[in-house]
Amino acid sequence: MKAFLAVLLVLVFACMAFSSAGVAQPYSPEVATASQPASSHVVVYSTIGNSNDLLYIPVNSTNVQAYPVWHVFLFGSGSFSFTANGTTVETGVSLGAFNFTYSWHTYDKYANASLVFSGVTYSFHAILSGILTRHEVESVSIVSSYPGQKQYLSVSPGQSGALMYPHWMVTFISTENTSYSINVNGQTIQSGTVVGTQTIDLNITGSTASVIIGLGTHVYKYPDEIIASTPIQKYYAPKPPSLAYTVSQYELGIAKAFVASGFAIAIALFTARKYLLEKEKREVMRI
Numbered sequence: 001m002k003a004f005l006a007v008l009l010v011l012v013f014a015c016m017a018f019s020s021a022g023v024a025q026p027y028s029p030e031v032a033t034a035s036q037p038a039s040s041h042v043v044v045y046s047t048i049g050n051s052n053d054l055l056y057i058p059v060n061s062t063n064v065q066a067y068p069v070w071h072v073f074l075f076g077s078g079s080f081s082f083t084a085n086g087t088t089v090e091t092g093v094s095l096g097a098f099n100f101t102y103s104w105h106t107y108d109k110y111a112n113a114s115l116v117f118s119g120v121t122y123s124f125h126a127i128l129s130g131i132l133t134r135h136e137v138e139s140v141s142i143v144s145s146y147p148g149q150k151q152y153l154s155v156s157p158g159q160s161g162a163l164m165y166p167h168w169m170v171t172f173i174s175t176e177n178t179s180y181s182i183n184v185n186g187q188t189i190q191s192g193t194v195v196g197t198q199t200i201d202l203n204i205t206g207s208t209a210s211v212i213i214g215l216g217t218h219v220y221k222y223p224d225e226i227i228a229s230t231p232i233q234k235y236y237a238p239k240p241p242s243l244a245y246t247v248s249q250y251e252l253g254i255a256k257a258f259v260a261s262g263f264a265i266a267i268a269l270f271t272a273r274k275y276l277l278e279k280e281k282r283e284v285m286r287i
Contacts, residue, residue, distance in 0.1 A: 066126035078118030
């Protein structure tokens with residue numbers, strides 16, 4: 001373990017050198033004092049048992065995975081204090097470079113720690129765990145399109161009666177080599193294996209479709225989805241306005257308009273005749 005920590009310390013110094021413009025600078029007390037607290041750095045790694053696995057714990061982090069044995073490296077000069085779950089468990093002074101180890105209790109599930117170094121406080125909120133195993137990550141997503149259109153429709157697993165276009169693009173994501181199958185309306189049309197990301201094109205016919213996709217041990221169902229035969233603009237186009245009049249109402253309206261026109265003409269003729277008679281009377285009186 002001492003040799004392992006020595007290698008770890010070398011790696012930490014290498015990381016610090018890389019982060020300092022790519023050149024490792026020799027430690028100088030005068031420079032460190034003049035540039036406090038900017039020259040102070042904290043690096044924390046965690047280990048478990050005799051394993052060579054390391055988990056890096058960023059400063060001021062929350063809900064990160066961490067092993068129960070923490071190795072804290074201090075770079076710079078100044079006093080420090082390390083508090084674990086509200087209890088100060090380590091104090092001291094760094095004269096340039098210093099490290100210490102703290103082991104959390106086996107019954108601790110969460111680690112809430114703070115480190116005050118050269119007047120700067122660093123916090124850590126981690127989830128303690130044993131040896132981490134690889135977890136398989138998988139997912140299925142479906143997007144549909146219509147020929148010549150730039151619009152897309154998607155559907156979520158378990159969603160029924162969703163409006164979809166005939167061209168389906170099924171995207172698989174799996175971190176392990178996993179088998180898949182695609183069943184459309186009770187018939188398996190494609191199967192195989194996938195690792196990483198893979199997209200499969202489907203042409204769905206008919207007015208509705210029920211699709212079942214199996215990926216590994218998971219089953220994703222898309223029951224009774226509606227397949228649009230026209231672009232969505234036409235599918236949801238507004239209905240034409242209803243007729244304002246029936247044929248009989250239209251004819252009756254024309255008749256009323258004709259009668260009204262007749263009255264208007266009669267009134268106009270009567271008014272014009274009266275005007276002409278008055279004009280003639282005035283002319284006779286002048287003579």
